[in-house]
Every structure is written in C-alpha cells, then in structure tokens.
Amino acid sequence: MSFDVNEYYSKLNGGDVLMAFKGNISSELISNVLEVVESRLDDYTESSKIRKRVYNVLVESLQNLYHHIEILPEDMQNEYDEKFGILVVSRVEERYKISTGNFIRHEKVDMLKNKIDKINSMSRDELKDMYKFILNHQRLSEKGGGGLGLVDIARKTGNKLIYTFEKYDHRFYFFNLDVYIDLVQ
Template sequence: MSMIDLFAMRETFNRQQIMLCFNGPISRSLIEEIGNALRNYLAADHAHPSAAMDVFAVYIEMTQNIRHYTRDRGWSEQDASATVVVSRDDNGHYVVSSGNLIEAADGEVLVNSIEALGLLDKAQLKAAYKEQLRRPRDAEVSSGAGLGLIDIARKSSEPLKAALQPADNGKAFFSLRAVI
C-alpha cells in the first residue's frame, strides 16, 4: 500500500469544512468517545448551546441506529462499519452525515420514509412525533424510520437527504444527511 497523502486529505477536509470524520467498525464505547470529542469541538467552536445539543443528539441517534441495525443482523465487523462526518456548510450550519451498509430492501423503505418526512413542515413533524410516541411498540419488530428519525427531521433546518448506492450480496450503502 502506498503512503496516504495526509496533506491532500487535510486540505480536502478544510475545504469541505469537515470537523470530525470517522470510518470503521463502531462500538458503544467508540460512539461515546467520538461524542465527547464532538462536544469539545462544538464548545471550542463556540456553537450556540441549542445547536450544539441538536448536533450531538443527531450524531448519537444516527450512530446508535447504525450500531443497532448491524448488531441485530449479526453482521461481521467489516459489514458493521460506519462512516460519520460532521461538517459546516457555506451558510455556517452544522451538517451531520452518516452512512452504512444495509439490506437493499430495508434501504428502499428507509429512503421512502425519509422522502415522506421531507414533505412535512415543522408542525406536521411534531404531530408525527407525537403519533409515533402513542403507538404501541412491539419489542420483536425493528421500528426503523420511527421516532428517532422523526426527531432528527425535527431538529434539522432543511429536509433530510438520503441516498442508496448498490453494493454486493443484496446490500446497499445508505447515506443520511441532516443540516442543523
């Protein structure tokens, strides 16, 4: 393997205003450690307290969803890896993005759910959140695209964006982007 051009990577990260980037297997302790680093970075960046809390909450929700999904399927460490990026956009908003392998059929359902959430305004998202809270929960069934996803949509200043790219063995790479 040739040497990684860290300078070029640094320049790319700076140009795209990437504050935090992780790629690899994700455990509960790693989610916590990266979360602590994110909190410290947001404090050093003088983020407004409510924005910092929302960025942190969205990061936690996204990473825990990935961990739970892959753990429930008993996937290998390689298949259970995640890519997580926290950056700023040109308007100074925080952007939390995550991606992971997912069963292609699950991904299609998830993308459709996210697109449907994108059609809702803040009041409709609040109502959907309350409705989801009242629904009985079946412990045996994965809720996917439920309360946590609605909460991410509520915290976002723009509609969520999702993408699905085909991968091997009936899987796809699912990406989610939230702007805070």
C-alpha cells in the first residue's frame, strides 16, 4: 500500500483555502459547507456572477461526492466513517479550485475515466447537447443520479475536469477530481 490519504490531504491545502474537510460526508455537512463557503466568498470582491458559479459548481461537486462514495477499504474502517471523502475549496491565482476525493472500487476506474475523458473531449455546444439529452432521457441510477453531475460541472466551468486515480490496494483506488472556476471568462 503506497497511497496515504492523510499525506494526500495535506498536499491539497495549497493556495488561499476557503474550506478544507476530511471525514464523513453527510447531508448536514453539505449544508454547513455551503453556508461556510458562501460566507467566505462574500469576503472576496468577486462579482456575484463568479460567486454564484463557484457556489453552483460546489453544490454539484458535493452531490457527486455524496452519491458516489464507496465503502472504505477494511484497514480504514476503524479510523473513518463509511461515507469518507475529502473536500478542499481554495483560491489559487486567478481561479477557484474545488478538489474532491473518495475511494472507488478498482472495477469502476475505467468506466469513470472513460466518462471524464469523453466529457473533456467535448466542445461547449456538445456539452450543452449532452446535458439536454441526459435531462430528457434520464433514468436514475442505483446511486440516485442520472449522470448529469460531471457534464454540468464541465458546462458551468468551461474547463476540463482534472482527475487522478491513486492505487490504494488490489481492491480500491482513491479518486481525486479537481475543478477550476476562472475569475475571468
């Protein structure tokens, strides 16, 4: 086992951090995070358009994290709650960065990688068309989503989704998603 969650989390805390969290992702936490980040965004002199975009992308990122968390690797179950995730919201240079992370079973890595790569290869118009298609033909997955989350994040930010999969053990990888919201668009 070469991947260390605590070390990884400490590396994410770069830039001007608005919020950092590592632990149980619950609906109560999501409400609290949104409140704190909204308040912290008010401290900056960003336009209401930028604040709204950051907030909306954060909502979608948190929903993705909440709905797609897997059970933890066995050796971590005593240390963390079963809905373990990482969230860091920061301002880095001329953009905001939302980093989320969670464990994912090894058999789901290729599917998720292919989905993100497909989204990243699309133009703004193609993303808009895909969003409308999913919205009109949506079937809820077993996790409660219809597949809109990542497409919506890419649409709202206008940026590529940056991701990594760090091997934890033979059954799990740690999935990290970095989303950037530019201050000037």
